[in-house]
Amino acid sequence: MKDFKSILADLDQGKFSPIYFLVGEKETFFVDLIANKIEQTVLSEEEKAFNQSILYGKDVSIEDVIGQAKQYPMMAEHRVVIVREAQELMKTIESLSSYVEQPQQSTILVFCVKYKKMDGRLKVTKLLKKDAIYFETKPLYDNQVPQWISETLSASGYSIAPKASEMLVEFLGNNLSLIYKELEKLQYVIPRSTKITPELIEENIGISKDFNSFELNKAIGIKDEVKAQQIVSYFAQNPKHHPLPLTIATLNSFFNKLLRYHALKDKSQYSASKTLGVSPYFVKDYSFAAQKYSMKKSSQAIALIREVDMKSKGVKANQISSGDLLKELLVKLMR
Structure with missing residues (x-):
């Protein structure tokens, strides 16, 4: 089972899998991060009109999803089908087994399962872990979040002082989605290669560097x-x-x-x-x-x-x- 860094690195290099099954029982940030990366980067804006489908589990059946996935791309190398709220399909998820065994190679099928855990005893779960990109995200503990902040900023060309990281964790907890949004705001107003200090956190996010x-x-x-x-x-x-x-x-x-x-x-x-x-x-x-x-x-x-x-x-x-x-x-x- 690949970690999210390996998955994102493969996507950046244009290495795609026919099926991505993303599970976030308690932490959903990485599920959204990977799915959004696929949605935004695999196809050009012109190609998306005919080759990208965003489905919602409460509105479709497994058969509908498979039908979409089996279609061939039009004037593009890939077809992208993203199923959000896929936890709504868990009662019939075993019906996906036959498709997992013989997926459409030109399709990138993405399932986003949130706030539920897959039953490891199911045939489809075993097949997904064996033949697809199966990613199950686990929440980070508070003491792991500062390192994640540092690595996230480093990937974008920034660094951050330890105290500044801890200020963010104290203010936002281990909610990675909220932290990521604040990091995006910082990157929007602060030049690349800057070291983010407590003073910059206080100035741009409003967290006091002296009273925490x-x-x-x-x-x-x-x-x-x-x-x-x-x-x-x-x-x-x-x-x-x-x-x-x-x-x-x-x-x-x-x-x-x-x-x-x-x-x-x-x-x-x-x-x-x-x-x-x-x-x-x-x-x-x-x-x-x-x-x-x-x-x-x-x-x-x-x-x-x-x-x-x-x-x-x-x-x-x-x-x-x-x-x-x-x-x-x-x-x-x-x-």
Whole structure:
């Protein structure tokens, strides 16, 4: 089973398969990316009028799809048939088996299956994995997204600072579609070969380079109470972009990783980065924090964070605001 990079590389080189079966049970970005690449690049605009069909699973049957796929191209080398929302055809997907065994070589047939998983026991699934380009995308974990951002930008001639990548992940999560759209905006306004910095992210996307969870972790780690309180106040004024549950989760993650850092025998940048699942750029934050928080204090910090989490949900608390809860937590953590 090929990965998306290999598939895209083959498409760029004009190496096409008669069938692409793209499955995204939880992450659909790569399904759309590959399908859109085929839709936009295989045929010229003139050829598309007679040789490209975009079908929707809820409107057609497998027989309709096969009928379209068996047609010959007109004044073009290929015919392209893309079936979007193909998950709607899963009840009758076994009927595709005979076509998979003998596909029309001049047709590029693309199935886009979203939010469903193929049954590996089916004959058609086994045939697709054996004779077609079968691609099943898996969601990236948050700590894998910065690397993906870097690789995506590198392919377009850009580079990005580690902190800038982390800012995007904090603001947009691991929603690759949203991140990709923001990267496209950046590439539209920033010249190629530019290194994308936190300042450029702040200027063009509106994410603060100074008031974010990573800066809060850093301030807490070095016990800079003034800076930490400034960031918390900013969060309280911007609850939409900095909801309390997300801040609590980030702080909890920071101190859990700090505990793991304490336990490391090899605290070199590369080893610690790999074990903690963070960019090498952020290892120094854990090194500094380890000097301020022992393993015992790190464990106590986690207990305090969990206590605030419970209070935020109404347990043993009388409608305390998010900002006040965080300010109370900072005092307990850093004094």
